Amino acid sequence: MDKRHNTHIIKYIRTERHRHSLFVSFWTMLISLILSSCSVSYKFNGASIDYSKTKTIQIADFPIRSSYVWGPMASIFNNQLKDVYANNTRLILVKRNGDMKIEGEITQYNQRNKAVSSEGYSAQTELSMTVNVRFTNNANHSEDFERQFSAQASYETTQSLNSVQEELVTQMVKEITDQIFNATVANW
Incomplete structure (x- = not known):
């Protein structure tokens, strides 16, 4: 019974680690996607003015x-x-x-x-x-x-x-x- 119970616990831990890994991967990918989409959608007007010389x-x-x-x-x-x-x-x-x-x-x-x-x-x-x-x-x-x-x-x-x-x-x-x-x- 203990061996069978331990096998279930090990499978459960592996499943939870895998879920946790997928969860972390998902959120990492989502945050990366959000950050990259923000930088792409950011409106850059292209002005390159040295405001210390030009006011x-x-x-x-x-x-x-x-x-x-x-x-x-x-x-x-x-x-x-x-x-x-x-x-x-x-x-x-x-x-x-x-x-x-x-x-x-x-x-x-x-x-x-x-x-x-x-x-x-x-x-x-x-x-x-x-x-x-x-x-x-x-x-x-x-x-x-x-x-x-x-x-x-x-x-x-x-x-x-x-x-x-x-x-x-x-x-x-x-x-x-x-x-x-x-x-x-x-x-x-």
């Missing part, structure tokens, strides 16, 4: 220099450009003498036929926007540049431009301001 940014309002103009476009662009730096950096926005300076103008805002239907009519129209940017980094002038940034958005010709213009301009402005942000402070 302020001056962003001038960009005027519209395009022959085709939609009135609200300049304010949408100027607000979004300032917001992207305010939300993704610790730089302080100043009116003059910034450690970094961004200025320029909206040089093009166009629409063109993008696709033609089988009947020979325009089926899709593309809006495009181009912005000329002059960037000055007073802490490191080797990073200074003047460059153009562009974005496009399309809409079905069955829709009127008035009905989609605000949405499409906002979409293009977001794309262009992200490009400017990446070119000026992301360094990738």
